[in-house]
Amino acid sequence: MIPPIPFSTEILRFLDRHHFDRITPRAALIDMDGTLYDSMPSHTRAWYRLMTEAGVDCTPEEFYLYEGRTGASTINQLFLRAFGREATKEETEALYQRKTEYFRELPPVGPMPGALDMLTVLKETGIQRVLVTGSGQRSLIDRISADFPGMF
Known part of the structure; x- marks a missing residue:
């Protein structure tokens, strides 16, 4: 049996509010x-390489902010900022394919x-x-x- 994990104040409030023990x-x-x-450093390197080649002004560190987004969402976010428009479906697919290739070139995580x-x-x-x-x-x-x- 695992010892109980202390609940945060928010969880205690939830339990009290809903009359749960x-x-x-x-x-x-x-x-x-x-x-x-531990894949984020490799994702960051692949994204930075891809987007700088695509003409997007960015920093390697900013890709940590996009962790958890889909590839299409990340591409569209950066295209909106850099070019004032979302990427087309074809651009998104091609760019994400290239990002995947760059990720695979890096040492395994x-x-x-x-x-x-x-x-x-x-x-x-x-x-x-x-x-x-x-x-x-x-x-x-x-x-x-x-x-x-x-x-x-």
């Missing part, structure tokens, strides 16, 4: 980038320290693990079963 989570939504894999331990604890306590990601990086998605066997 406790909450019993049944599922955990687990993000891939930054939770299971490893699992985040403690990620397997976290998933193991969740599994042992009967909490369903649900992988959620906006990433289209098949190179990472295909590794989930090998790096985290039986967890999803």
Whole structure:
């Protein structure tokens, strides 16, 4: 049995407001980038290379702000700022394909320290693990079963 985790003030207020004594989570939504894999530095490098080649004035650090967005959303955000318009569907597909190629050229990213331990604890306590990601990086998605066997 895992010792109870202290609840934040907000959760305590929620419990009180709804007259609950406790909450019993049944599922955990687990993000891939930054939770299971330390992939953001590589995503940042690939995005920066792509968008500077496309003529967008940007910094490598700003791509951390777009973490969690879809590729199309990131491209449109930057196109609106740089060119005053959204990218066409064709531009978006071509640019995201190139970003994926740039990402694959970089050294493979490893699992985040403690990620397997976290998933193991969740599994042992009967909490369903649900992988959620906006990433289209098949190179990472295909590794989930090998790096985290039986967890999803």
